[in-house]
Amino acid sequence: MTNSSLAHLQIIQPLRSAQNTEQVVARVYDLIKREELKPGDRLPPERELAKQLGISRPSLRAGLSSLISMGVLQSRQGAGTFIVDGPPTLDSEPLRLLAELHGFSYDHMFETRSILEVGAAGLAAERATGDQLATMAEEIAEMFAALKDPQQFLLHDIAFHRAVAAGSGNPTLATLVEMVSAILYERRRDTIERAHDFNESLELHRRVYRAIRSHNPDEAREAMSEHIVRAQRAFALEEKQQQERQQPKDRI
Template identity: 85%
Template sequence: MTNLKTPRLKIIRPVRSGQTTEQVVARVYELIKRDELKPGDRLPPERELAKLLGISRPSLRAGLGSLISMGVLKSRQGAGTFIVDGPPALDSEPLRLLAELHGFSFDHMFETRSILEVGAAGLAAEHATGDQLATMSEEIAEMFAALSDPQQFLVHDINFHRAVAAASGNPTLATLVEMVSAILYERRRDTIARAHDFNEALEMHRAIYRAIRSRKPDEARAAMGEHIVRAQKAFALEEKQQREKEQLQKDRA
């Protein structure tokens, strides 16, 4: 839960000149390790934190920007910058570049997703809280409302899977699911407009949710596994159609 009160921090070792960004990251990690900053805590105002670190505000912003990209911090307009509470909201751009660099195929990504998310669904059936079940239900309702809007449907689809992973009770697993989701989201948002019918996907998510809500781990794992297999086939078709479209445009040029 977000803590709107800002903790009073002890004097931090000033940042030395040179490698300012890296040292800002190290100082914030130091505060987290000393339990002076906890998940959900709001950072002190920019002016105060820059003074504590002995650096300029532009240098501080650069360091905080790195921590936001890492998923350690989250900025909320008008409210401040907070320590992330729960799985990190990772910046997908570095992950996407990493995927491009190493040539991650979508088959490998879906295989990884299956290994992670089938287990997460089973654990969620054992550990999900009432609030976490409510979050899953809300995302399904949003998917239903977005049946005619592929991009919005995808957003709530991804959010549902993040909610299931968070409900597993295993933050390491939830973080790994977040990483894979970030890469797949970047790839699928370019192709999902070619999908024709989201009703089947919606029903699959409902089946996963019902199994988790009913505390049936085996059914939750089976429903998640079937959903991922079908999603992989749908994604493969979308990418094939996208390649054909791009080739046709090249031929006409």
């Protein structure tokens, strides 16, 4: 609270990036909006884009770099720069950095994830399409097949939750779910090892699925809430095991 009392009343800071960077972002924004480009398409080469905008290539690259780190673009040396395709799979860097900067804890992330996913499950119970339900069922089947393979199980776990988020029919919500989950999943991928009770996890997923399929929002919310509480416990356990494995090493 050292700021002036007006500082935190601002809605959005007027101009944070350099002028040229803003220009590049606006230009890409424009290309997308005019529908000259759609996800998967290739941007004009840097040299040409720079000429179009009347700026130098290093400046252009600063702008593109922003868009890449925000997960809007993706570059492949020799091939080109592309508009990111597929579902809104946001790169989690922004949140990860903010997390570090402000000392977010995993507990807070789980709490947030719970709020988002419980909401998504409720909406999915009202709106999920047949295709989306089929995807959920399919991923559950894959999870069952992967009971002995933690890494594989985790992948289908993710896919299931993604399907639920998509089933909410709300892309904004789905994107936020993705952002928060990505950090947690990535962490978990490193710690997950031995199979604690995946059967229980599978059963909880099934319960969520059944509730959504039978269009019961309250039950879907309740089931998802319960599921995430358990997931958080499993996560905490893995963290603890991880620490115990590392501690002796560090001590020597």
